[in-house]
Amino acid sequence: MALTDTQIKQAKPSDKDQWLRDGQGLRLLIKPTGSKYWRLKYRFQGKQKTLALGVCPSVCLKQARQKVAGAKQLLAEDHAPSAQKRVEKYQARVSIDRSFAAVAEEWWNHQKGTWTEGHANRVWTRLRDNTFPRIGQRPIADLQPQDVIAIVRDIEDLKEILGHREKT
Known part of the structure; x- marks a missing residue:
């Protein structure tokens, strides 16, 4: 069942990590500290992978779903979303640090x-x-x-x- 913004806001931490599932591999990890992290569970070249999509509330449910759609598009093109994320981070760092x-x-x-x-x-x-x-x-x-x-x-x-x- 798909998550709602209300469910996310009302989710309380417990003494262990909790997972709330949205669908298409999108999950929300709730840590005992109360921090909430978006994760995408996917398979690439036969291996189970997890992609960090951001921290809630800076990344809202809608944005997390958009990131999932982008990752799914990369997978459809036979590209690893985690590799693409590393490339984007590198390019961002290079463009800032390197005139x-x-x-x-x-x-x-x-x-x-x-x-x-x-x-x-x-x-x-x-x-x-x-x-x-x-x-x-x-x-x-x-x-x-x-x-x-x-x-x-x-x-x-x-x-x-x-x-x-x-x-x-």
Whole structure:
């Protein structure tokens, strides 16, 4: 039988973990402390799995059911919902922690030992002057190829203008 919001609110903790079932594998775990956790029980590649969907009341019944629908869609496409969740967590962390400038600096520090000092300085100057003002603070995960292409085209246009000035 499907859960209701009233049942969830009225559920009281006991001295052991309790499970309230909603259907389609969605369950609410009620801990002795009173904390309530949404869980999805599913099978993937012949193995029983459990996916954490959130904590009640931050994740309401409706949201938990939506998360179940999304997980079921992934399963239908032969993808593990737990693996997808790990990827999303990683991408969220990368997009917060890793700006283009930070990744570029890390790359440059790794590469500069293989280059002459003059070349390393030119590379850093070009990164600093041409890319950092436009995309330096953007999360690396949000960048698209067209962002880099636009910068390259602007550099080409600038070279063409400067080359034209030298000829006249």
